[in-house]
Amino acid sequence: MMKTGEGMDRIKILVVEDQTIVALNIKNKLKNLGYDVPCTAVSGEEAIKEAELKKVDLVLMDIMLKGNMDGIEAARIIKSRFGIPVIYLTACTDCETLERAKATEPEGYISKPFKEEDLCETIEAALLKNRLIRKT
Incomplete structure (x- = not known):
């Protein structure tokens, strides 16, 4: 499975999770x-700030x-301001x-607890979808 192309930087993902242990595990x-x-965020306000500052490719929210x-x-704010794809990662169903x-049209939705394979597949699908949308 390839994450980086010739001369390309690695995909940067912002993890937004208010439970420190869970955030570290995901990271x-x-x-x-x-x-x-490059970073994690514990609040919505911090997530918006970090998404802009770190120029991330995807947000796990x-x-x-x-x-x-x-x-x-x-x-909703991150997608509308910066066009960054978002995948929800939640125990809330x-x-x-x-x-x-x-209603925010996320690129994916992963229920906790999750498997590493599910995380990888959802991220790769979201990034592919986002690349295709940007080409049109």
Whole structure:
């Protein structure tokens, strides 16, 4: 499985997760898969700031975050301002939340706990979809 092309930088992924241990676990899994994780964020506001500063290729977003803004609102802003694809990573599966999340047109949705293969497949599909959209 190839993550980098000739002379290309590794894919940069922002992990947005308010539980530090979970965030570190995800970061380590992503690094094992060959991705670069320049930072993690614990709130929606921090996620927006980091997405802009770090010029990430993709955001893995937990829906339930500490602070005034949840992951769905943060994802909506990140997608509309920067055009960065978002994959939701969450244990939250109630219908109302899922409907709100779907309205932001995420590139994927992974339920916790997740398998490393599911994470990799969803990320690669999202990146491919995003590349194809940008070409048109």
